[in-house]
Amino acid sequence: MDLDDKIEAYLLKKLSAAEAAAFAGQMAADPALKKQVQLHRLGLEILEAVEEEDWRAKIKEWEAASPSEDLLDEKIPSTLPWLKIVMGLLAGLLLLFGINKFRGKSPVEEKPIPNTTDSTALLPDTNKASGKMLPLKDTVALQQPAPVKGNTATLPDTRKASGKILPLKDSVALQQPALIKDNTTLPDTNKAPGKILPLKDAITQKEQDKKAALLAYADVSQQAYDKDPIYQPVIDRNGVISSNDELRNIERMLDSSWFEKALPLLEKTTPESVKPVQYIEVQKMLAHTYYKMGRYANAAIALDKLAQLSRADKADAEWYRLLCLVAEYNKRQPEADALLETILQEKNHPYQTKAIALKQLLKR
Amino acid sequence: MKQHRKWTDEEILNTFYASVEGRERMLYYIFHESGWRKQVIKFVVENSGTMEDAKDIMQEALVGFLKSLTNGKYEGQGALQGYFFGIAKHKWHDELEKRKKRVKTNTLTDKNDVRQNNPSEDNADKRLLEEDRRKLLIEVVKKLGYERCLRLRLEAGAGATGEELARRFGFKDPDKVKKFKSDCWKSFLKELENFPDLENLLLEEFDGLIQWKKWT
Numbered sequence: 001m002d003l004d005d006k007i008e009a010y011l012l013k014k015l016s017a018a019e020a021a022a023f024a025g026q027m028a029a030d031p032a033l034k035k036q037v038q039l040h041r042l043g044l045e046i047l048e049a050v051e052e053e054d055w056r057a058k059i060k061e062w063e064a065a066s067p068s069e070d071l072l073d074e075k076i077p078s079t080l081p082w083l084k085i086v087m088g089l090l091a092g093l094l095l096l097f098g099i100n101k102f103r104g105k106s107p108v109e110e111k112p113i114p115n116t117t118d119s120t121a122l123l124p125d126t127n128k129a130s131g132k133m134l135p136l137k138d139t140v141a142l143q144q145p146a147p148v149k150g151n152t153a154t155l156p157d158t159r160k161a162s163g164k165i166l167p168l169k170d171s172v173a174l175q176q177p178a179l180i181k182d183n184t185t186l187p188d189t190n191k192a193p194g195k196i197l198p199l200k201d202a203i204t205q206k207e208q209d210k211k212a213a214l215l216a217y218a219d220v221s222q223q224a225y226d227k228d229p230i231y232q233p234v235i236d237r238n239g240v241i242s243s244n245d246e247l248r249n250i251e252r253m254l255d256s257s258w259f260e261k262a263l264p265l266l267e268k269t270t271p272e273s274v275k276p277v278q279y280i281e282v283q284k285m286l287a288h289t290y291y292k293m294g295r296y297a298n299a300a301i302a303l304d305k306l307a308q309l310s311r312a313d314k315a316d317a318e319w320y321r322l323l324c325l326v327a328e329y330n331k332r333q334p335e336a337d338a339l340l341e342t343i344l345q346e347k348n349h350p351y352q353t354k355a356i357a358l359k360q361l362l363k364r
Numbered sequence: 365m366k367q368h369r370k371w372t373d374e375e376i377l378n379t380f381y382a383s384v385e386g387r388e389r390m391l392y393y394i395f396h397e398s399g400w401r402k403q404v405i406k407f408v409v410e411n412s413g414t415m416e417d418a419k420d421i422m423q424e425a426l427v428g429f430l431k432s433l434t435n436g437k438y439e440g441q442g443a444l445q446g447y448f449f450g451i452a453k454h455k456w457h458d459e460l461e462k463r464k465k466r467v468k469t470n471t472l473t474d475k476n477d478v479r480q481n482n483p484s485e486d487n488a489d490k491r492l493l494e495e496d497r498r499k500l501l502i503e504v505v506k507k508l509g510y511e512r513c514l515r516l517r518l519e520a521g522a523g524a525t526g527e528e529l530a531r532r533f534g535f536k537d538p539d540k541v542k543k544f545k546s547d548c549w550k551s552f553l554k555e556l557e558n559f560p561d562l563e564n565l566l567l568e569e570f571d572g573l574i575q576w577k578k579w580t
Binding site for chain 1: 368369379385388389391392395396419422423426427430431434497498501502504505511514515517518521527528531546549550552553556557565566
């Protein structure tokens with residue numbers, strides 16, 4: 001062990017207690033040695049600082065690409081919490097004002113509801129008549145006018161219909177049935193002071209079904225894919241990839257599902273930079289990476305290329321291309337159906353049995 | 365959000381100690397896939413912090429965690445997630461202390477009184493000084509121009525083989541890597557010795573505790 005190694009071992013606490021004590025003694029007696037140790041320590045500290053700087057840069061880069069705000073269910077304002085309080089107070093005041101308005105009117109306007117079929121006695125539904133959606137507070141105000149001259153009938157007070165006072169928001173909701181049923185004309189109730197329905201609840205059943213179908217197709221595709229993916233990382237010292245360090249490195253990344261890191265390396269690999277047989281493997285890796293990242297259209301393109309490069313891989317390329325199309329079946333159904341039929345009709349296609357099963361699944 | 369497979373503590377540590385890529389991969393896993401980031405952000409935000417505070421604490425906690433792994437401070441004491449979260453909580457506690465102290469400092473005329481009265485509140489100050497020092501050291505590297513040498517040494521320290529280092533740093537012969545590593549380090553230390561502000565950079569050792577001169 002030369003002096004440099006010994007100094008480093010001392011600083012990294014790799015010496016035994018006795019060796020460390022002896023070395024400290026030497027240092028105390030020799031100022032030049034002490035200076036050397038100090039320099040080494042500074043050098044190691046600089047190394048740490050460089051590494052730390054790299055980590056921080058990486059974290060900042062990731063933070064910029066994937067904002068933390070997305071992680072929380074609700075956005076949390078980083079500033080002006082008082083604004084939230086003031087808005088809350090205002091909303092409360094408006095609500096109180098609304099309730100008082102209803103209560104104040106009731107004794108005066110409380111008249112028996114006429115048992116009549118005279119439609120002229122009823123107030124027009126101002127909300128529909130104008131053909132234009134009014135803010136909710138305005139529609140409430142329009143439906144609660146001062147008593148109409150010469151008209152014995154007033155708008156039925158739905159809050160009292162059941163003999164029980166309903167909360168304001170419920171009474172408004174009762175007076176707005178058409179609005180709630182038809183989401184295409186639903187005003188942005190979130191902006192109105194008396195919040196009725198969150199917009200997300202107004203998503204139609206049709207849209208939900210569409211989303212569920214999309215997920216189901218992707219699920220069908222992924223289940224079939226994961227059983228037997230086009231590329232399975234095999235860290236094999238004697239394999240096609242082993243002779244190329246860069247490809248072996250990429251293979252390690254894929255082995256640990258680090259697709260985001262592997263993708264740019266795969267994308268920049270050209271036919272000239274690797275052997276032809278390796279380039280075919282690169283196409284499989286690329287298709288696998290795209291597929292795993294949910295970029296099915298790109299995966300399908302890589303598979304097309306694979307089919308052109310290698311006749312031996314044509315059947316594989318077709319099957320996995322089909323899975324890519326099925327993952328986006330809503331958008332690419334005709335293409336997927338055509339390819340499925342091609343596979344089914346081709347004699348001795350290695351994926352015929354799987355294709356039959358897939359067809360049945362899609363029918364369901 | 366896409367669900368990722370949870371790594372075991374063993375996988376996390378093995379990936380970290382495998383190579384430089386392994387370190388980055390592990391960092392990526394913790395940041396993006398583990399759910400630890402969400403836990404830290406939620407904690408800070410729910411304990412009177414803002415989103416900006418949460419981001420800072422996440423970064424500090426990650427760096428602290430990685431340092432614990434590199435210098436062997438973590439010796440398997442409990443699950444890694446708990447250990448990491450402990451670091452984050454500690455960092456946030458320090459930050460809150462620093463803020464409290466800042467308020468007190470504004471009300472006192474003699475700043476020294478604060479330090480004398482509250483010696484336990486110096487952690488936050490220490491962190492600031494450490495940050496200053498790190499920036500200063502990076503400046504030194506930039507001035508001296510030994511980045512390649514230092515990176516090679518870092519990668520060697522992270523477990524890269526001679527062949528890997530030769531490929532990455534453009535050496536035809538892996539044997540030359542070893543010689544370069546030793547020679548450039550010696551040369552770097554020599555340059556440091558002649559650095560004009562060396563006295564300000566050197567650390568002092570008192571009773572086994574290493575301290576920065578500026579701090580003492």
